[in-house]
Amino acid sequence: MDHSDSKDVAIELPTGAGKTLVGGLIGDFRRRTDSDRVAYLCPTRQLARQTADKLESYGIPSVLLTGQATDWNPADRARYIGAQAVAVSVYGHVFNSNPALGDAQVLILDDAHAAYNATAGPWSLQIRREQPAYLDVVSALTEAIDPLVLERLRTNTPNGKYLANVYMASPIGIHAAAQQLESALEGAAASGTIDKNAKYALIKLRGHLDKCLVFLSYGSLLIRPLIPPTASHPGFDSPRQRVYMSATLGAGGELERVFGRPKIKRIAIPKGWDQQGTGRRFFCFPELTTDLSKAPAGVDDWVASTIKEQGRTVVMVPDKYTAEEFARTKIPAGIEILRASDVEDDLSVFTSKDSAVLMLTNRYDGVDLPNNDCRLVILADLPTRGDLQERFLYSALGANDVLEERVRSRVAQGSGRATRNSGDFSTVVMLDGDLTSFCGRRDIQAAMHPEVHAELKFGFENSLETDSTEMTANIRVFRRHDKEWLGIEPDITADRDTLHRQDPPTSPQLQLASRFEVEAWQAVWQNDLPRALNQARQALDALTHGQASKRYAALWYYLASCWASRLAISTGDTSLTKTSRKYYEDAKQSARGTTWLAHLASPAETGMNTTPDQRDPVDISAARAIRKAAPTIGHAAKFKIASATAREGLANKPATAYENALVYMGQLAGSDESYGNGSATAAPDANWIFGGLSWVCWEAKSEALDDGELGVENVRQAGGHLRYVAGKRGESIPSASAALLMTSQKRVHPAAISVAEDSVYLVRSDVVLDVYDRLIRAWNILRARGLATLTEDDVFTALSTEGALPSVWIAEFCKSPMAALTLDSGGYPLEP
Numbered sequence: 001m002d003h004s005d006s007k008d009v010a011i012e013l014p015t016g017a018g019k020t021l022v023g024g025l026i027g028d029f030r031r032r033t034d035s036d037r038v039a040y041l042c043p044t045r046q047l048a049r050q051t052a053d054k055l056e057s058y059g060i061p062s063v064l065l066t067g068q069a070t071d072w073n074p075a076d077r078a079r080y081i082g083a084q085a086v087a088v089s090v091y092g093h094v095f096n097s098n099p100a101l102g103d104a105q106v107l108i109l110d111d112a113h114a115a116y117n118a119t120a121g122p123w124s125l126q127i128r129r130e131q132p133a134y135l136d137v138v139s140a141l142t143e144a145i146d147p148l149v150l151e152r153l154r155t156n157t158p159n160g161k162y163l164a165n166v167y168m169a170s171p172i173g174i175h176a177a178a179q180q181l182e183s184a185l186e187g188a189a190a191s192g193t194i195d196k197n198a199k200y201a202l203i204k205l206r207g208h209l210d211k212c213l214v215f216l217s218y219g220s221l222l223i224r225p226l227i228p229p230t231a232s233h234p235g236f237d238s239p240r241q242r243v244y245m246s247a248t249l250g251a252g253g254e255l256e257r258v259f260g261r262p263k264i265k266r267i268a269i270p271k272g273w274d275q276q277g278t279g280r281r282f283f284c285f286p287e288l289t290t291d292l293s294k295a296p297a298g299v300d301d302w303v304a305s306t307i308k309e310q311g312r313t314v315v316m317v318p319d320k321y322t323a324e325e326f327a328r329t330k331i332p333a334g335i336e337i338l339r340a341s342d343v344e345d346d347l348s349v350f351t352s353k354d355s356a357v358l359m360l361t362n363r364y365d366g367v368d369l370p371n372n373d374c375r376l377v378i379l380a381d382l383p384t385r386g387d388l389q390e391r392f393l394y395s396a397l398g399a400n401d402v403l404e405e406r407v408r409s410r411v412a413q414g415s416g417r418a419t420r421n422s423g424d425f426s427t428v429v430m431l432d433g434d435l436t437s438f439c440g441r442r443d444i445q446a447a448m449h450p451e452v453h454a455e456l457k458f459g460f461e462n463s464l465e466t467d468s469t470e471m472t473a474n475i476r477v478f479r480r481h482d483k484e485w486l487g488i489e490p491d492i493t494a495d496r497d498t499l500h501r502q503d504p505p506t507s508p509q510l511q512l513a514s515r516f517e518v519e520a521w522q523a524v525w526q527n528d529l530p531r532a533l534n535q536a537r538q539a540l541d542a543l544t545h546g547q548a549s550k551r552y553a554a555l556w557y558y559l560a561s562c563w564a565s566r567l568a569i570s571t572g573d574t575s576l577t578k579t580s581r582k583y584y585e586d587a588k589q590s591a592r593g594t595t596w597l598a599h600l601a602s603p604a605e606t607g608m609n610t611t612p613d614q615r616d617p618v619d620i621s622a623a624r625a626i627r628k629a630a631p632t633i634g635h636a637a638k639f640k641i642a643s644a645t646a647r648e649g650l651a652n653k654p655a656t657a658y659e660n661a662l663v664y665m666g667q668l669a670g671s672d673e674s675y676g677n678g679s680a681t682a683a684p685d686a687n688w689i690f691g692g693l694s695w696v697c698w699e700a701k702s703e704a705l706d707d708g709e710l711g712v713e714n715v716r717q718a719g720g721h722l723r724y725v726a727g728k729r730g731e732s733i734p735s736a737s738a739a740l741l742m743t744s745q746k747r748v749h750p751a752a753i754s755v756a757e758d759s760v761y762l763v764r765s766d767v768v769l770d771v772y773d774r775l776i777r778a779w780n781i782l783r784a785r786g787l788a789t790l791t792e793d794d795v796f797t798a799l800s801t802e803g804a805l806p807s808v809w810i811a812e813f814c815k816s817p818m819a820a821l822t823l824d825s826g827g828y829p830l831e832p
Contacts, residue, residue, distance in 0.1 A: 008264040010112065010244040010255060014278055014449065020051055023108045023245050024060045027086045030106045035083040036240065039104035041091050043114045044366035045344050051110065052088040061085040065093065069100035091118035094235045097203040102235030109259075112244035113409045114365035116258050116386065122233065123212075124224040124387065125185070125194075125201035133188035133198075137221060140184040141214060143604045144173020149216070158218050166392040168596065169214040171562040173604030178210035185209075211524050215388035222388040226559075227518055229525040230260035248412055248449075250405040252507040253514025260522070262515045278451050279419025280489070281377075281428045282478045283459025284471055285436050291467045299431070302468050303330040303378070306429065306475065310376040311355045316364055316414045318385040323361045326380050331357055343367065362386055364414035374418040375426050375479060382434040383410040396596040399552035401506045408444060411435075412452055427475050428459075446502040454496035510552075513542035517556070529563050529570075536560040540586075541815055545766070554590035557583045558597065582811070615796070616807040618693045618736065622670025623795040630787040630795075633667055634779060643668075643776055650769050655685075658702035662686035665768075666696070668775040669806060670799075684721040684739070690806065694736040696813075697721035701743035702765070709747040709827065710762075715818055719757035738814050742768060747827040756818035762829065763813050771809045778802040 003009045013019040027038040040055070042048040045066045055062040063076035063085045080087035081103070093100040094107065095118050109115065127134050138145070138153055145153070149167045152158065174181065185202055188194045194202075205212065205223065215222045230236045236259075244264060249255060255264055286292050292299050307313045307330070315331075317323045327337055336356045340363055343350050350358045351373045358374075360367065364383060384394040384407055393399045418426035430436055438444055440460050445453045463471065477484050520535035536556055543553040561583035568576035591597045633639065642664060649661030659676055666674030666688035677683035684697035699718040701710070718741040726733045742763045781798040782790060799805045821829045 003265060003267065006241065006265050008242050008244070008259075008261050009267060010246070010249050010264050011267045012246060012249040012269045014247050014269065019110070019245050019247070020054045021058055023110060023243065024051075024055045024058055024062075024086065026243055027106060027108045028060045030241070031083050031086060034105075036105040037080060037083055037087075037103060038106045038108065039080075039087045039089055039094065039101045040108040040110065041089055041094060042110050042366075043091060043118070045090055046347060047111070047366050047368070048088050048090055049345075050368065055086060055088065062088050065089045065101070069093070072100075091115055092121070095119055095122050095233070096235070097122055097200045099233075099235035102238075104235070105240050107236070107239050107242045109242060109244045111365050112246040112255060112259075113248050113250070113406075113413065116390075116406065117362075119228050119230065119258055119260065120224060120387070120389075121197075121201075122204045123201060123228055124222060125198045125205055126220055126222050126387070127188075127194055127198060128220045129218065131188075131195070132191075132193040133184070134221060136184045136188060136193075137181065137223075138216070140180040141169050141173065141177055143177055144169040144171075144214070144602050145216070146599045146601045147603070149599050153216060153218060163218050164395070165217060166388050166396050167216045167599050168392060168396070169216060170600050170602040170604050171213065171559065172565060173602045174212065174214055175210040175566060176604050181209050182206065208525060211527070213389070215392050217388060217391075220388065224387075224389060225521055225525065226389070227257055227521040228260040229522060231522050232525055248409040250409065250507075251503040252402070252405045252510035253512075253517075254405040254409075256511075256514040256518055260518055262518045262522075278416065278449070279422060279424035279426070280492075281415055281419055281426060281452070281455045281459075282475070283415070283439070283456055283463075284427060284429050284475065285439070285460060285463035286429065286468060286471060287431065287433065287436055288460070288463040289466055289468045289471055291469075298468070300329045302472075303429065303431070304332045306472065307335065307357065307376070307378075308332045308355070309472075310427070310475075310479070312350065312353065312358075312374045313356075313376040313378060314358045314360065314367070314369065314374055314417055315378045315380060316360045316383070316417075317380045318362055318383045320361055322381050322385075323359050327357075327359065340367075347373070364410040364417075367417055368420050369418045370420035370424055376429070377415060377418050377426055378429045378431065379411065379414050379435060381432040382438055383407055383414065392596070393552075393555075396594065397551055397555055397591075398594050399555065401504065402510060402552045404444070404447075404504065405507075405510075407438065408447055411439065412448060415452070425478070425481060427478060430459075443502075443504060446499075447504055448501065450496045450499040450501060453499050453501070454492050457495065458492050509542050509545055513539045516542065520559075524563070529567050533560055533563045533567065536563065537815065550590040551594065554587045554594075554597070557587035557590055558600075561587060616805070618690050618806045618810070619796065619799070620792075621672070621690050621693055622806050623792045623799065624670075625672050626668075626670045626782070626795045626799075627790050627792050629667065630782060630790055634783050634787045636783075639779070639783065643779075647769075647772060647776070650765070650772055653703050655700070655703050658700050659685045659698075661772075662698050662700060662768075665772050665775065668772075668779060669804070669809070670795075671696075682717070682720065682724055684725065687725055689725075690734075692731070692734055694734050694738075694806070694810065695722060695725060696737070696810070697725060697739045699739065699741045701741070701745065704743050704745045706744045706746060708745045709749050710741075710743055710745045710752055711749050712752045714743070715741065715752040715756050715760060718760045718818075722759055736810075738810065740813050741818065748821060748823060748829055750823060750827065753818060753821050753823070756821075758817065758819055760818040761814045762816040762818050762821065767812060771804070771812065774802045774804040774809075778804040 013022060023040060027040055030036040031038045040051060042051055048066050049064060052062045052064040063079050065072050065087045066089055079085040089101055127137060152162050189199045189202055212223050212225050244255060286299055286302055315326060317326055331337060338350050338356055338358045340360050350356055384403060385391050394403050415428045430439055439456055445456050516535045516539035520532045520539060523532035523535055536559060540553055540556050561580045564576045564580035564583060568580060588597060646661040646664040649657035663674050663676050663686050666686060671688035672691050673689040675687055677685055685700045686698040688696040699721060701714060718739045721739045722733045722737055739760045740763045741760055742765060744765055778798040785794060823829055
């Protein structure tokens with residue numbers, strides 16, 4: 001496939017596959033053929049220097065543009081501007097409030113998986129507690145913070161158990177207090193009570209603070225959009241092409257969320273490369289050994305003795321606190337500790353020493369230590385504590401699956417810092433129970449490169465079957481890499497050759513949702529809340545199908561609730577108030593088992609989500625009809641046979657069985673009348689009549705082939721169904737009515753959209769089956785209570801409990817209006 005005109009292209013190339021050469025050739029081709037200004041971006045200055053040297057060795061003209069732009073060689077910059085050389089630099093020279101490389105026409109983004117902090121940086125304003133501005137900002141947001149949380153943040157004598165908590169301020173409250181917040185920040189910038197990074201971020205956030213989220217902990221606060229609005233950043237959005245390169249791209253939308261791009265085309269890993277070796281890692285989990293698992297206090301001494309024996313060691317930790325604790329308890333006295341800043345320009349500061357520890361905090365990329373540079377890597381603690389937003393998603397929201405791709409990448413990249421070619425080898429010690437559990441999960445291992453998968457399996461099983469003394473002996477054998485180890489090597493290789501990487505089952509839904517999430521946040525940034533709400537709905541459609549995270553969906557339900565509420569106030573549309581309440585109820589249900597939503601009980605939201613006593617009239621009608629029909633429909637023997645037959649009909653393709661099942665489903669749903677087409681060709685396949693309140697008419701194309709195309713005539717026929725029923729009944733069509741067109745056809749003829757009436761909605765069979773199952777669960781509740789003594793409240797409660805009220809499933813069936821569908825170039829609807 002030709003990707004020369006694609007705006008965003010990602011290439012996955014494993015370590016050792018010549019990633020720098022591939023990126024360099026792409027950039028040099030664009031420079032030579034189109035005279036494009038090409039910038040090749042790396043995560044660190046040290047990697048940029050290595051890259052520039054490699055490009056020159058390949059015969060690709062390059063100039064190294066790092067450090068302060070004012071110090072750049074004018075001749076080097078002129079060579080880049082004149083398309084005579086590829087500029088090699090760091091992410092910060094594009095993702096900046098005043099980008100020094102903001103005029104690039106092609107961007108090559110190396111180690112794209114490492115860009116989370118770089119891309120979010122221009123829009124991330126962080127303030128530490130020790131800075132006077134911290135309490136000033138908290139005060140400005142008083143109406144947006146739960147009073148209980150506010151008390152915890154303001155106290156000078158904090159309860160230790162709350163120190164690690166991360167809270168989110170109410171977006172409604174932030175919107176209301178945006179002017180006060182900006183004034184507080186402007187004052188802090190003028191008085192110097194925030195650092196220079198916060199000042200730079202304020203430049204990008206001015207006038208947009210009401211479109212940001214605010215995350216708070218006792219130690220710091222963070223103001224940023226959920227997804228970086230890179231479409232508003234010309235230095236990144238204007239180039240003709242962006243090429244993302246990584247050894248671990250992932251398949252759950254992480255790349256799109258990190259870079260704020262709705263759609264990034266993938267070039268798959270080359271065939272056969274997933275079975276190629278990338279050096280050898282010997283994973284050790286000391287906390288699993290037979291002795292240290294029983295006496296964990298001995299882990300510190302074991303780690304210290306291992307560092308002392310092995311010499312140069314890289315230690316990777318997620319945060320400053322863990323780094324300090326590790327240095328205090330696990331590094332032998334007398335061994336020098338170096339930080340990332342010490343080796344940014346010269347790794348020999350570390351590699352020239354016989355014994356030293358390089359401590360990297362929240363950095364799992366950007367340091368290459370091949371050959372004998374380092375033979376021991378230690379990962380301490382699960383790498384999930386980046387900025388406050390990441391901590392909130394993981395610890396407060398519990399949206400682990402949306403972060404798993406990021407965590408897997410950090411584990412894989414961090415453990416590979418000292419295995420940069422097929423001949424490299426290093427011991428990798430994994431510490432902390434959460435990290436050990438994560439790496440021991442079979443689904444996590446299966447999602448890794450087969451080489452890493454096999455190594456993790458071997459290391460995990462080996463750690464379980466040995467004591468710490470034997471583990472130390474095994475590390476020595478591995479370090480010697482002589483015949484004793486080489487006798488083990490074929491077993492790992494043979495296991496690798498039987499393995500294939502398997503993406504988690506949640507990946508498709510997360511990948512699909514990412515497009516709408518990005519577009520929703522772009523709309524928010526442009527102050528287009530109607531579009532943001534629509535995109536959020538589509539993101540939720542994706543997130544709430546399959547096995548995707550309910551807890552991550554909870555955040556999007558809540559955001560949609562806030563946006564609908566703001567729209568209701570600004571437009572006076574009371575229906576949006578109901579929409580807001582519904583989204584909030586969905587958020588509560590999806591967030592079950594967490595407390596973050598309860599901590600959003602800010603003064604600004606008081607009463608916003610109080611459900612009125614008045615029930616939806618269609619729901620009342622359904623409850624009344626079900627109570628009346630319950631003794632007949634719910635009869636034990638009859639119900640068991642009829643419900644099973646109907647489900648089988650809805651789960652398969654034969655048209656007659658499917659249509660009969662729809663008629664039965666309408667009875668379960670509480671329609672006053674539910675009937676079929678009576679063999680009339682123009683009639684709906686099923687009709688659910690809720691008195692004069694609502695009609696639901698079905699056009700079911702159950703026998704259509706999945707790879708077929710929905711045509712004009714089918715859509716036109718569905719558009720006439722409500723009028724057909726109105727003519728037969730001699731009644732006007734109720735306003736809350738819909739014609740539902742159910743089909744499994746993946747493609748839609750473009751002309752079909754142009755003939756679609758506003759009342760026609762596209763429905764998929766899995767949605768129908770899901771609603772049916774919810775109705776059956778509600779009926780089982782009713783049957784268990786006793787059909788003869790049911791009250792309307794009993795019925796209403798059962799339907800509500802299972803999400804089977806008409807007001808719920810009608811909204812779900814009407815999520816994809818045919819007239820509003822957007823098709824991609826192949827005719828596939830851009831819908832879940």
